[in-house]
Amino acid sequence: MKLIVATHNPGKLQEFRRILDLGGIDVEGLASDAPMPEEVGTSLEENALIKARGAFEIYREAIVADDSGLFVDSLGGQPGVLSARYAGPGATDGENRSKLLSEMALVAGENRRAEFRCVLCVVGVESHSTPEFYVGVVKGRITELPMGDAGFGYDPIFVPDGSDGRTFAQMSPQEKNAISHRARALEVMLGEISKWS
Numbered sequence: 001m002k003l004i005v006a007t008h009n010p011g012k013l014q015e016f017r018r019i020l021d022l023g024g025i026d027v028e029g030l031a032s033d034a035p036m037p038e039e040v041g042t043s044l045e046e047n048a049l050i051k052a053r054g055a056f057e058i059y060r061e062a063i064v065a066d067d068s069g070l071f072v073d074s075l076g077g078q079p080g081v082l083s084a085r086y087a088g089p090g091a092t093d094g095e096n097r098s099k100l101l102s103e104m105a106l107v108a109g110e111n112r113r114a115e116f117r118c119v120l121c122v123v124g125v126e127s128h129s130t131p132e133f134y135v136g137v138v139k140g141r142i143t144e145l146p147m148g149d150a151g152f153g154y155d156p157i158f159v160p161d162g163s164d165g166r167t168f169a170q171m172s173p174q175e176k177n178a179i180s181h182r183a184r185a186l187e188v189m190l191g192e193i194s195k196w197s
């Protein structure tokens with residue numbers, strides 16, 4: 001089976017490739033100039049569906065889209081759905097991380113709990129006329145300073161539960177992909193897809 005991954009985020013695409021290759025799925029990225037609709041939804045599910053449908057309009061093939069975000073307890077779940085744009089439209093990963101660390105400057109260690117959530121939406125599979133959704137979550141805490149330079153986004157400031165103190169950005173891709181929100185959602189997706197005709 002082949003899936004087109006409806007993302008313009010190269011970090012996400014790399015994780016999809018590694019995980020889906022092992023699951024025997026051929027992965028294709030979007031053309032770099034493929035237009036994607038604005039993410040106007042108020043939930044990860046809505047935005048994942050918007051992206052999946054947007055890519056389907058162009059490719060008319062089986063699509064998987066990912067909407068994900070970091071939900072911080074002490075900030076009432078922010079940046080959440082707005083994770084990619086936390087420091088403003090077009091913000092870089094570094095600007096988003098800096099903003100988050102400064103918002104949390106007065107939050108003590110034990111209150112720095114957070115979780116990454118990922119929602120996948122699959123559309124365009126012939127035997128499945130309705131969109132299918134898969135969810136993955138990983139809990140952890142926000143560091144006081146960035147550590148590591150692997151991965152992308154908020155990886156340098158997120159220590160997953162069960163880690164020896166390393167952030168996602170200090171782990172190998174294999175280590176992150178063994179426990180990440182995206183890997184968990186993809187694992188559920190692969191389990192379901194394997195039952196489809």
Ligand code: ITT
Nearest residue numbers: 007008009066067068069070083084152153154155
């Ligand atoms: P696409 O919409 O093109 O897929 P995007 O980066 O805009 O790319 P989202 O709208 O889903 O993707 O935004 C999610 C943001 O949450 C992303 O930009 C990262 O900053 C953050 N994020 C999601 N998963 C992450 C991960 O595994 N590690 C670090 N940060 C992550």
